[in-house]
Amino acid sequence: GENVEQHPSTLSVQEGDSAVIKCTYSDSASNYFPWYKQELGKRPQLIIDIRSNVGEKKDQRIAVTLNKTAKHFSLHITETQPEDSAVYFCAASKAAGNKLTFGGGTRVLVKP
Amino acid sequence: DAMVIQNPRYQVTQFGKPVTLSCSQTLNHNVMYWYQQKSSQAPKLLFHYYDKDFNNEADTPDNFQSRRPNTSFCFLDIRSPGLGDAAMYLCATSRDRGTETQYFGPGTRLLVL
Numbered sequence: 001g002e003n004v005e006q007h008p009s010t011l012s013v014q015e016g017d018s019a020v021i022k023c024t025y026s027d028s029a030s031n032y033f034p035w036y037k038q039e040l041g042k043r044p045q046l047i048i049d050i051r052s053n054v055g056e057k058k059d060q061r062i063a064v065t066l067n068k069t070a071k072h073f074s075l076h077i078t079e080t081q082p083e084d085s086a087v088y089f090c091a092a093s094k095a096a097g098n099k100l101t102f103g104g105g106t107r108v109l110v111k112p
Numbered sequence: 113d114a115m116v117i118q119n120p121r122y123q124v125t126q127f128g129k130p131v132t133l134s135c136s137q138t139l140n141h142n143v144m145y146w147y148q149q150k151s152s153q154a155p156k157l158l159f160h161y162y163d164k165d166f167n168n169e170a171d172t173p174d175n176f177q178s179r180r181p182n183t184s185f186c187f188l189d190i191r192s193p194g195l196g197d198a199a200m201y202l203c204a205t206s207r208d209r210g211t212e213t214q215y216f217g218p219g220t221r222l223l224v225l
Binding site for chain 1: 153
Protein backbone atom coordinates (compact mmCIF):
# COMPACT_ATOMS: atom_id res chain seq x y z
CA GLY A 1 0.00 0.00 0.00
CA GLU A 2 0.90 3.68 -0.12
CA ASN A 3 3.35 5.08 2.39
CA VAL A 4 3.81 8.82 2.98
CA GLU A 5 6.73 10.18 4.96
CA GLN A 6 6.81 13.76 6.19
CA HIS A 7 9.71 15.88 7.43
CA PRO A 8 10.49 17.58 9.66
CA SER A 9 8.29 16.50 12.54
CA THR A 10 8.71 19.90 14.21
CA LEU A 11 9.67 23.25 12.71
CA SER A 12 10.30 26.50 14.53
CA VAL A 13 10.62 29.68 12.50
CA GLN A 14 10.82 33.36 13.21
CA GLU A 15 7.83 35.44 12.17
CA GLY A 16 8.33 36.66 8.62
CA ASP A 17 10.61 33.80 7.63
CA SER A 18 9.64 30.97 5.29
CA ALA A 19 8.70 27.44 6.29
CA VAL A 20 9.12 24.35 4.13
CA ILE A 21 7.67 20.91 4.80
CA LYS A 22 8.57 17.94 2.62
CA CYS A 23 6.74 14.69 1.91
CA THR A 24 7.65 11.62 -0.06
CA TYR A 25 5.26 8.92 -1.26
CA SER A 26 5.78 5.38 -2.46
CA ASP A 27 2.94 4.60 -4.88
CA SER A 28 3.65 6.03 -8.32
CA ALA A 29 -0.08 5.79 -9.11
CA SER A 30 -0.90 8.46 -6.52
CA ASN A 31 -2.05 11.61 -8.23
CA TYR A 32 -3.78 13.79 -5.64
CA PHE A 33 -1.86 15.51 -2.84
CA PRO A 34 -3.72 17.66 -0.31
CA TRP A 35 -2.29 19.57 2.63
CA TYR A 36 -4.28 20.00 5.82
CA LYS A 37 -3.71 22.44 8.66
CA GLN A 38 -4.91 21.45 12.11
CA GLU A 39 -4.94 23.89 14.99
CA LEU A 40 -5.05 22.53 18.52
CA GLY A 41 -8.39 20.88 19.25
CA LYS A 42 -9.83 21.71 15.84
CA ARG A 43 -10.59 19.89 12.63
CA PRO A 44 -8.05 19.36 9.85
CA GLN A 45 -8.71 22.04 7.22
CA LEU A 46 -7.63 21.78 3.62
CA ILE A 47 -5.28 24.64 2.81
CA ILE A 48 -4.08 23.67 -0.64
CA ASP A 49 -3.93 20.64 -2.89
CA ILE A 50 -2.23 19.65 -6.10
CA ARG A 51 -2.95 17.09 -8.75
CA SER A 52 -0.31 15.31 -10.76
CA ASN A 53 -0.97 17.20 -13.96
CA VAL A 54 0.65 20.33 -12.48
CA GLY A 55 4.03 20.92 -10.88
CA GLU A 56 3.27 23.92 -8.69
CA LYS A 57 0.29 25.70 -7.23
CA LYS A 58 0.13 28.94 -5.25
CA ASP A 59 -2.46 30.55 -3.05
CA GLN A 60 -1.30 33.83 -1.51
CA ARG A 61 1.47 32.93 0.97
CA ILE A 62 1.14 29.19 0.44
CA ALA A 63 2.58 27.13 -2.40
CA VAL A 64 2.91 23.45 -3.10
CA THR A 65 5.37 21.84 -5.51
CA LEU A 66 5.24 18.32 -6.88
CA ASN A 67 8.03 16.24 -8.39
CA LYS A 68 6.42 13.09 -9.78
CA THR A 69 9.68 11.60 -10.93
CA ALA A 70 11.17 11.78 -7.47
CA LYS A 71 7.82 11.11 -5.80
CA HIS A 72 7.96 14.04 -3.45
CA PHE A 73 5.94 17.17 -2.80
CA SER A 74 6.51 20.15 -0.57
CA LEU A 75 4.57 22.89 1.17
CA HIS A 76 6.04 26.38 1.25
CA ILE A 77 4.73 29.09 3.55
CA THR A 78 6.21 32.55 3.02
CA GLU A 79 6.11 35.53 5.40
CA THR A 80 5.01 33.33 8.26
CA GLN A 81 2.69 34.75 10.90
CA PRO A 82 1.89 33.54 14.42
CA GLU A 83 -1.49 32.26 13.19
CA ASP A 84 0.36 29.83 10.92
CA SER A 85 1.34 27.90 14.06
CA ALA A 86 -0.39 24.51 13.80
CA VAL A 87 0.18 20.89 12.81
CA TYR A 88 0.35 20.37 9.05
CA PHE A 89 -0.42 17.03 7.40
CA CYS A 90 0.37 16.03 3.84
CA ALA A 91 -1.55 13.21 2.22
CA ALA A 92 -1.74 11.24 -1.01
CA SER A 93 -4.42 9.33 -2.88
CA LYS A 94 -5.09 7.90 -6.29
CA ALA A 95 -8.08 7.79 -8.57
CA ALA A 96 -8.54 4.04 -8.18
CA GLY A 97 -8.06 4.15 -4.43
CA ASN A 98 -10.52 4.72 -1.67
CA LYS A 99 -8.64 6.61 0.98
CA LEU A 100 -6.10 9.27 1.82
CA THR A 101 -2.76 8.17 3.19
CA PHE A 102 -1.46 10.79 5.62
CA GLY A 103 2.06 11.76 6.51
CA GLY A 104 3.02 11.84 10.18
CA GLY A 105 2.49 15.59 10.56
CA THR A 106 4.71 18.62 11.16
CA ARG A 107 4.24 20.85 14.17
CA VAL A 108 5.04 24.40 13.08
CA LEU A 109 5.72 27.11 15.63
CA VAL A 110 6.04 30.68 14.43
CA LYS A 111 7.82 32.82 17.00
CA PRO A 112 6.87 36.50 17.16
CA ASP B 113 -23.64 27.07 7.10
CA ALA B 114 -21.81 24.16 8.73
CA MET B 115 -21.21 21.43 6.18
CA VAL B 116 -20.11 18.48 8.32
CA ILE B 117 -21.60 18.41 11.80
CA GLN B 118 -20.63 16.11 14.63
CA ASN B 119 -22.46 15.53 17.87
CA PRO B 120 -21.67 15.59 20.64
CA ARG B 121 -18.44 17.59 20.61
CA TYR B 122 -17.35 15.96 23.87
CA GLN B 123 -18.42 12.57 25.13
CA VAL B 124 -17.56 10.94 28.42
CA THR B 125 -18.31 7.27 28.82
CA GLN B 126 -17.43 4.49 31.22
CA PHE B 127 -15.17 1.58 30.49
CA GLY B 128 -17.25 -1.02 28.64
CA LYS B 129 -20.36 1.16 28.23
CA PRO B 130 -21.53 1.40 24.60
CA VAL B 131 -21.37 4.83 23.02
CA THR B 132 -22.60 6.27 19.73
CA LEU B 133 -21.17 9.27 17.93
CA SER B 134 -23.05 10.96 15.13
CA CYS B 135 -22.15 12.82 11.98
CA SER B 136 -24.36 14.65 9.53
CA GLN B 137 -23.59 16.50 6.33
CA THR B 138 -25.34 19.07 4.16
CA LEU B 139 -23.10 18.53 1.13
CA ASN B 140 -24.99 15.54 -0.29
CA HIS B 141 -21.66 13.74 -0.64
CA ASN B 142 -21.59 10.06 -1.53
CA VAL B 143 -18.74 9.11 0.79
CA MET B 144 -18.56 9.41 4.56
CA TYR B 145 -15.46 8.47 6.57
CA TRP B 146 -14.69 7.88 10.22
CA TYR B 147 -11.20 8.57 11.53
CA GLN B 148 -9.61 8.13 14.94
CA GLN B 149 -6.97 10.66 15.92
CA LYS B 150 -4.75 10.53 19.00
CA SER B 151 -2.38 13.18 20.38
CA SER B 152 -1.67 15.12 17.16
CA GLN B 153 -0.92 11.91 15.29
CA ALA B 154 -2.25 11.65 11.78
CA PRO B 155 -5.90 10.69 11.49
CA LYS B 156 -6.32 6.92 11.20
CA LEU B 157 -9.09 5.72 8.93
CA LEU B 158 -11.47 3.26 10.60
CA PHE B 159 -13.96 2.73 7.78
CA HIS B 160 -15.96 4.52 5.15
CA TYR B 161 -19.29 4.31 3.38
CA TYR B 162 -19.49 4.74 -0.35
CA ASP B 163 -23.21 5.40 -0.62
CA LYS B 164 -24.59 2.35 1.23
CA ASP B 165 -21.53 0.21 0.65
CA PHE B 166 -19.56 -0.25 3.89
CA ASN B 167 -15.76 -0.54 3.66
CA ASN B 168 -13.86 -1.57 6.76
CA GLU B 169 -10.12 -1.07 7.18
CA ALA B 170 -8.29 -4.33 7.83
CA ASP B 171 -6.90 -3.19 11.18
CA THR B 172 -10.08 -1.66 12.59
CA PRO B 173 -11.07 -3.54 15.76
CA ASP B 174 -14.42 -5.36 15.82
CA ASN B 175 -15.35 -3.12 18.73
CA PHE B 176 -16.02 -0.34 16.20
CA GLN B 177 -19.12 -0.45 14.04
CA SER B 178 -20.86 2.04 11.82
CA ARG B 179 -24.30 2.71 10.38
CA ARG B 180 -25.42 4.99 7.59
CA PRO B 181 -29.23 5.10 7.54
CA ASN B 182 -29.36 7.73 4.79
CA THR B 183 -27.12 10.00 2.72
CA SER B 184 -26.93 12.71 5.38
CA PHE B 185 -26.19 10.75 8.54
CA CYS B 186 -23.54 8.34 9.68
CA PHE B 187 -22.98 6.86 13.15
CA LEU B 188 -19.95 5.39 14.88
CA ASP B 189 -20.77 2.78 17.53
CA ILE B 190 -18.15 1.68 20.03
CA ARG B 191 -19.56 -1.45 21.60
CA SER B 192 -17.28 -1.77 24.62
CA PRO B 193 -14.97 1.23 24.95
CA GLY B 194 -11.59 0.65 26.50
CA LEU B 195 -9.17 3.20 27.89
CA GLY B 196 -7.20 2.99 24.65
CA ASP B 197 -10.23 4.21 22.68
CA ALA B 198 -10.02 7.67 24.18
CA ALA B 199 -9.32 9.91 21.21
CA MET B 200 -10.72 12.49 18.84
CA TYR B 201 -13.11 10.95 16.34
CA LEU B 202 -13.36 12.78 13.06
CA CYS B 203 -16.01 12.39 10.43
CA ALA B 204 -15.21 13.44 6.87
CA THR B 205 -17.09 13.48 3.59
CA SER B 206 -16.18 13.59 -0.08
CA ARG B 207 -18.18 13.73 -3.26
CA ASP B 208 -16.55 10.54 -4.49
CA ARG B 209 -13.65 8.29 -3.58
CA GLY B 210 -10.16 8.49 -4.99
CA THR B 211 -8.94 11.99 -5.64
CA GLU B 212 -11.89 13.93 -4.33
CA THR B 213 -11.30 16.43 -1.52
CA GLN B 214 -12.29 15.29 1.95
CA TYR B 215 -14.00 17.77 4.28
CA PHE B 216 -13.72 17.15 7.98
CA GLY B 217 -16.19 17.76 10.76
CA PRO B 218 -15.13 19.39 14.05
CA GLY B 219 -14.67 16.05 15.75
CA THR B 220 -15.95 14.42 18.94
CA ARG B 221 -13.47 14.08 21.76
CA LEU B 222 -14.14 10.83 23.63
CA LEU B 223 -13.03 10.31 27.19
CA VAL B 224 -13.26 6.84 28.72
CA LEU B 225 -13.30 6.61 32.51
